[in-house]
Amino acid sequence: MTSTEVGPIVSVRGLTKRFGETIAVHELDLDVEYGEIVGIIGPSGCGKTTTVRMMTGGYEPTEGTVHLWGKNLGDLKPKQRSRVGYLPQLPALLPDLSIKENIHFQASLLGVGFRRSEQMERLLDLVGLSSDGGTKIKHASGGMRRRAALVAALFHDPALIFLDEPTAGIDPVLRQQLWRHFGALREAGKTLVITTQYIGEAVYCDRVAVIHEGTLIAFDSPKGLRHDVYGGDVVLVKFDGMVPLDVIPHLAELPFSRMAPTIPSPDTIEIVVDDAGEAIAAITKLLTEVGHEVVAVEEKIIDFDQMFVDLIERETKPEPVSPESAGSESAGPESAGPESAGPESAGPESASPGADK
Amino acid sequence: MRWFIAFVGLARRELLALFSQPRLLAVLVLGPFAILLLFGAGYKNETISLRTAFVVPAGQGLQQEIEDNQGSFKDYVVPTLFTSDLIEARQELIDGNVDLVVVFPPNPAETFREGKRVEVAVLHDKLDPIQQAAVDIAAQVAVQEINAGVLTRVVQLGQDELSENSTQIEDIVALSDTLNATVGVASDEEVSATAAELNDRLAMTTLATETSLRLLDSVEADASSEEERMQLRQVQNDVSEVSVLVREFENDPNSDEAATKALAINESIQALVGPLSEIQTLPADVIVRPFSHDAESIVGRSISPVDFFVPSALALLIQHAGLTFAALTLVRDRDLGVTEHYQVSSTPSSAILLGKAFAFVLVGGVLSAILVAVVDVGLGVSSAGSLLALALIFGLLLAASVAVGFCLSAVARTDSQAVQYAMLVLLASLFFGGFFLNLDALRYPFKALAWALPVTYSIRGLQDVMLRGVDPAVLDLTGLAAITGIAGLVSWVLLRRETRPS
Numbered sequence: 117m118t119s120t121e122v123g124p125i126v127s128v129r130g131l132t133k134r135f136g137e138t139i140a141v142h143e144l145d146l147d148v149e150y151g152e153i154v155g156i157i158g159p160s161g162c163g164k165t166t167t168v169r170m171m172t173g174g175y176e177p178t179e180g181t182v183h184l185w186g187k188n189l190g191d192l193k194p195k196q197r198s199r200v201g202y203l204p205q206l207p208a209l210l211p212d213l214s215i216k217e218n219i220h221f222q223a224s225l226l227g228v229g230f231r232r233s234e235q236m237e238r239l240l241d242l243v244g245l246s247s248d249g250g251t252k253i254k255h256a257s258g259g260m261r262r263r264a265a266l267v268a269a270l271f272h273d274p275a276l277i278f279l280d281e282p283t284a285g286i287d288p289v290l291r292q293q294l295w296r297h298f299g300a301l302r303e304a305g306k307t308l309v310i311t312t313q314y315i316g317e318a319v320y321c322d323r324v325a326v327i328h329e330g331t332l333i334a335f336d337s338p339k340g341l342r343h344d345v346y347g348g349d350v351v352l353v354k355f356d357g358m359v360p361l362d363v364i365p366h367l368a369e370l371p372f373s374r375m376a377p378t379i380p381s382p383d384t385i386e387i388v389v390d391d392a393g394e395a396i397a398a399i400t401k402l403l404t405e406v407g408h409e410v411v412a413v414e415e416k417i418i419d420f421d422q423m424f425v426d427l428i429e430r431e432t433k434p435e436p437v438s439p440e441s442a443g444s445e446s447a448g449p450e451s452a453g454p455e456s457a458g459p460e461s462a463g464p465e466s467a468s469p470g471a472d473k
Numbered sequence: 474m475r476w477f478i479a480f481v482g483l484a485r486r487e488l489l490a491l492f493s494q495p496r497l498l499a500v501l502v503l504g505p506f507a508i509l510l511l512f513g514a515g516y517k518n519e520t521i522s523l524r525t526a527f528v529v530p531a532g533q534g535l536q537q538e539i540e541d542n543q544g545s546f547k548d549y550v551v552p553t554l555f556t557s558d559l560i561e562a563r564q565e566l567i568d569g570n571v572d573l574v575v576v577f578p579p580n581p582a583e584t585f586r587e588g589k590r591v592e593v594a595v596l597h598d599k600l601d602p603i604q605q606a607a608v609d610i611a612a613q614v615a616v617q618e619i620n621a622g623v624l625t626r627v628v629q630l631g632q633d634e635l636s637e638n639s640t641q642i643e644d645i646v647a648l649s650d651t652l653n654a655t656v657g658v659a660s661d662e663e664v665s666a667t668a669a670e671l672n673d674r675l676a677m678t679t680l681a682t683e684t685s686l687r688l689l690d691s692v693e694a695d696a697s698s699e700e701e702r703m704q705l706r707q708v709q710n711d712v713s714e715v716s717v718l719v720r721e722f723e724n725d726p727n728s729d730e731a732a733t734k735a736l737a738i739n740e741s742i743q744a745l746v747g748p749l750s751e752i753q754t755l756p757a758d759v760i761v762r763p764f765s766h767d768a769e770s771i772v773g774r775s776i777s778p779v780d781f782f783v784p785s786a787l788a789l790l791i792q793h794a795g796l797t798f799a800a801l802t803l804v805r806d807r808d809l810g811v812t813e814h815y816q817v818s819s820t821p822s823s824a825i826l827l828g829k830a831f832a833f834v835l836v837g838g839v840l841s842a843i844l845v846a847v848v849d850v851g852l853g854v855s856s857a858g859s860l861l862a863l864a865l866i867f868g869l870l871l872a873a874s875v876a877v878g879f880c881l882s883a884v885a886r887t888d889s890q891a892v893q894y895a896m897l898v899l900l901a902s903l904f905f906g907g908f909f910l911n912l913d914a915l916r917y918p919f920k921a922l923a924w925a926l927p928v929t930y931s932i933r934g935l936q937d938v939m940l941r942g943v944d945p946a947v948l949d950l951t952g953l954a955a956i957t958g959i960a961g962l963v964s965w966v967l968l969r970r971e972t973r974p975s
Binding site: 169172173174192194197198200202204206207208209210212213217220221222223224225226227228229230252 | 474475478479481482483485486489490493494809810811813814815816817818819820821
């Protein structure tokens with residue numbers, strides 16, 4: 117860390133953007149630290165791209181400030197600005213030029229010298245385009261275009277990288293490969309701000325900013341978000357047959373239990389705990405002591421898509437209060453039967469890489 | 474260094490983009506050439522003769538007059554119908570069988586007698602103001618020629634009396650001899666009639682000498698013709714003196730001195746025979762139409778309509794090409810999101826504009842060279858001036874056009890808007906740039922628009938170089954440079970404002 121790397125590399129305060137009567141982004145506060153990957157997630161049209169555009173200087177904020185490296189965005193010298201890499205949501209590529217020619221053009225805007233072939237081959241290889249450099253953009257697929265644009269954004273080896281939906285339209289295998297590269301960039305000391313519609317990609321981020329209708333509704337690590345939404349880790353206890361109801365009071369009295377256990381299916385009990393690792397051993401021991409055999413005691417893998425839905429629901433409508441959970445401090449899943457709105461496993465239709473893990 | 478890298482990157486991108494569209498380049502080269510070729514092949518370099526119906530009163534000799542004189546106006550007006558029926562002539566005009574109807578009033582002689590000119594009406598159905606003016610000129614020429622024909626005939630009549638082959642002088646001598654012989658012998662009436670006839674012949678002689686003398690006085694006042702004029706004046710004076718004697722005799726044929734006077738008249742006329750035979754009067758046609766024309770250009774080459782329009786067409790095409798390249802480029806950058814990259818990377822606006830301008834001027838320059846070559850080979854219109862001067866004009870024209878195009882591009886929001894702006898400039902160039910209409914036909918402050926268009930200066934400059942074979946005027950080069958500077962500055966300010974990071 118150099119002497120300039122003190123405080124957040126990106127600092128946003130009260131950032132607001134209005135288009136006429138429409139508020140696209142509303143009083144957003146956000147700090148990005150050096151060397152982390154911050155994901156900005158949210159549904160289409162929630163204000164992710166507008167936020168990034170204001171961070172890169174593409175849009176002038178209606179209100180609020182953006183500081184990069186501690187300096188107001190407008191006061192940055194061109195040399196400092198050239199340390200920013202930017203992949204726009206729509207690749208700015210000329211259809212009549214080849215992939216390589218487009219990358220050369222964007223590299224020239226960023227002041228990259230004329231010897232570029234080595235870097236070109238390395239990055240094209242990284243995104244799987246090493247044999248497609250001569251393909252004209254008008255003949256390239258959507259995925260190839262995004263990858264070409266990504267190479268252009270990274271070509272000048274920027275210190276701060278804004279990527280607006282870099283994995284949109286790219287197959288899951290290549291997406292994982294790209295995220296591994298983003299991780300490698302982070303390890304090399306780069307800072308990345310990445311927007312994505314794939315909620316599951318939040319798992320690759322150090323911190324995640326969740327935006328809904330232009331408002332930042334959560335900003336935390338993936339684990340922190342999970343705790344925020346569900347009150348802690350979720351442990352599933354599966355029985356060989358119907359759940360014996362007499363164990364529920366015992367489980368509820370455990371010291372690490374965050375709320376009353378629920379029964380999402382007839383043979384399963386779901387318990388929210390502080391730490392799943394510690395809780396699994398203690399639950400197994402308790403059930404053995406009370407004389408019940410279990411099929412499995414395991415941590416429930418939370419699907420980020422569902423978590424996002426739950427988070428949005430929590431933020432946008434008042435939580436219905438059931439008699440069982442009345443008085444509970446958390447707005448987590450209800451203590452209900454199989455129809456519970458609590459977290460569920462990822463469905464087969466999920467496109468989330470997180471679900472693949 | 475960063476500025477230079479961006480400049481090269483932008484120029485390279487624009488060149489690659491243009492050369493990756495061979496169809497566009499083919500249209501840019503072949504399209505204008507094909508248009509010029511079609512114009513050259515299709516243009517009839519002939520005066521348009523108007524088929525004309527003449528409405529003339531029956532039995533008054535006007536038709537004969539027109540037919541006799543039609544040779545002098547056949548380039549403009551071709552008589553195809555003579556009629557006394559105005560309705561029939563109008564119907565022919567409506568049916569498109571004639572282009573023009575010339576209507577003489579029913580009784581022109583009466584108008585003459587009243588000392589008034591006869592007004593000839595001209596009917597046509599032309600919409601085009603230029604064609605209307607052509608009709609007016611054609612009708613004017615025809616009427617003038619008919620007038621001249623009538624006048625020629627009158628003068629000819631007087632001159633015939635004096636011509637060498639005429640019997641006029643012999644008649645005068647014979648009448649004088651008769652007067653001398655019959656005085657005191659024949660009756661007073663007979664003597665008076667002879668004197669009156671002699672007086673008329675002398676008056677005709679006076680008219681012929683007078684008209685020639687007046688024409689010489691008006692066009693040739695130097696010493697070279699003095700002797701000729703002296704001779705004419707002397708004859709005129711002598712004839713006048715004889716006329717006075719004849720009038721005195723005619724007034725009093727019974728006086729005592731009648732025989733003496735008749736003898737004196739006879740001697741005076743005998744003395745006039747020599748000088749009258751020697752003097753040469755001017756031909757009647759020369760008196761009526763003393764001037765004819767033979768236009769010769771000091772340019773040193775004959776200029777056909779195709780020759781004339783080639784420099785203008787080249788200027789217009791090159792302006793439109795350069796302007797359209799530039800007008801579309803920034804709009805396209807905006808649409809593709811490249812402008813956002815300019816913002817994020819803080820690419821200098823000057824590098825953006827100059828990089829693009831370099832590419833457009835280069836391609837436009839190649840296009841100009843090819844067009845100049847193909848009009849030379851294909852249409853036979855070669856440049857009379859130096860290639861360097863030609864290159865200078867095209868270079869400045871392209872620079873100015875690209876700069877104006879950048880301004881349009883900076884204010885246009887869509888491709889369609891940019892194209893529409895470019896078309897408006899093209900239309901303004903056709904009307905205000907001197908392509909069709911002479912700049913002198915425009916009045917200020919509207920004429921200022923002409924001076925804001927690159928094509929105005931370049932048409933003049935290219936005509937100078939290609940047709941006159943001289944270097945372009947400094948004013949025209951300065952005008953193009955000024956447009957380049959001003960439009961370039963405006964577009965730089967607009968682009969800088971747009972790409973400055975927010």
